[in-house]
Amino acid sequence: MLSRMDPDTVRGDGGDVYWRRRMSVLVAVLVVVAVVAWACSSGGSGPERASSAETSPSATPTVDPLLAGLRTLAMGTASPSPTPSASPKATPAARPKRPGEPCAQGDLVLSLQAGKEQIYSAGARPTFMVTLVNTGSVMCTADVGPRALEIRITSGADRIWSTADCVSGEGTDVRELQRGVPFVRTLEWDRRRSSTDCRSTPASALPGTYVVTARMGDMRTPKGVFHLR
Template sequence: MFQPTGPLPPEVYWRRRLVALGVLVVVIALIVWIITAVTGGGASEPAAAADTSETTETNAPPSEPSDATAEASEDDAAEPAAATSDAEPAYCTDQSLAIKATPDQPQYRVGEEPSFTIAITNIGTVTCERDLGSGLQQVLVYTLDGNRRLWSNIDCYPYGDPAVEVLEPGGQRFFTIRWSGTTSDPGCLTVRNQVPAGAYTLVAQLGELRSSPEPFNLA
C-alpha cells in the first residue's frame, strides 16, 4: 500500500505523494481559517453591543433628581416665613398694659381748664393691639380722700371714634384730656357746677385697668 509501484522510479511516486499531501494540508488550513473567520466575526458584534449598553446605564448623570429635591426644599422652607409675616398682632389684655394719669401742672386756678396727660404702655413681651379710642379712655376727678366722684370725661361725651393702636413691647401712646373744672354725672343729667378750690385726685381707666390716683390742687 505504501510502497510505490509502477513503471517509473519510486522517487517520482514519493515526490507526487508529498506534493499531494502539501496541497491537502493547504486546503485543510484554508477551510479552517474560513470557518474561524466566519464564526469569530459573527460573535464579536453582539458582545460589543452588550458592553456599550452597560456603559450607558452606569454613566447616567444623577444631577436632575438632586436639583429637583433642592428646589422642593427651598419652596417648602419659604412658605412658613410668608405665613409668619401675615400674622396679626395679639390683643392687648389689661395685664399687658399699664396706664398712668398725670396733671400737666401741680396746681390750677379756679376757672381754668386743667389739662391731664394719659400714658398707656405695653409692659408685655409681645406686640399687641388695642382700641384706645376716646370713648374707651376714662379720666376721673375725685375728692382727695377718693370717696366722692366729681367728674368724668365720658359723662357728657360717652361716644368717640375707634382708634386701634399697635404697641410694640415697651411702646407708649399719650393722650391729653381737658377738664372744664365743673362737676358731671353719668349721662350728664344734672346741672354742672364749678368745683371750688381744694385738693383733688386724678385717675385714668381703660377697660378694667385703672391708674394710681395722682393729686393736684385748685386754688
C-alpha cells in the same frame, strides 16, 4: 343438798348474776394490766424526755422580715399603701402671639402724669397726660376710647368728672400698640362737673382738693392730688 349446779338454775335468773360477776372480774384484771403496762413504758422514757426538755434551750425562731411582711399582707392587716400621686400633666406650650391680636392686660403698663402746677388758681385749667405702653413681644391692639380708658376726678366720695360720661357715638378707639412705643393722650379739664344724665349746663367745681386717676380694665394708676382755688 345438791353436789353440782342444776342446769335449770344456770339458765334462770341466778345464771345471769353469775356471768355478770365473772365479766366484772375480767374487766378489772384487764384495767390493772393496762395501767401497769403504761407505767412501765412512761417510766422508761420519762426521765429522758425531762432531761432533754431541760437541756435543750428554748430557742426563739428567727423570723425573716420579708416573710413577716408577706404574712401580714396575707392576713389583711397591712396599712393601705399610699395612693401614687398622679404624674403632672405636661402644660401645653403657649401659642405664639400673632401681631394685631388684642393686647393681654399683663402686657400693658398704664400711667398718669398731672401738670406741673399742683395748685391751680382761679380760671386755670388742670391738664393731665395718660400713657399706655405695650411690653409684649409683638404689636397688639387696644381700645383707648373714653369709656375703655377712663380718666376720673373725685373729691372724697364725690364723683366729680369722668371721660366716660356723655360720650357721643360708640366711644371706641382701637389703636395698634407697637412694642415699647407709648400711646399718649393729653387732656384738659374745664373745671366743670359731669354726670351720667348729660345735663346741658353742668355746674362748676368748687375750690378744694381733688384726686385724679386713670383706669383701664383692672388696671389703676396711682392717685394724683391737686388743688383748685
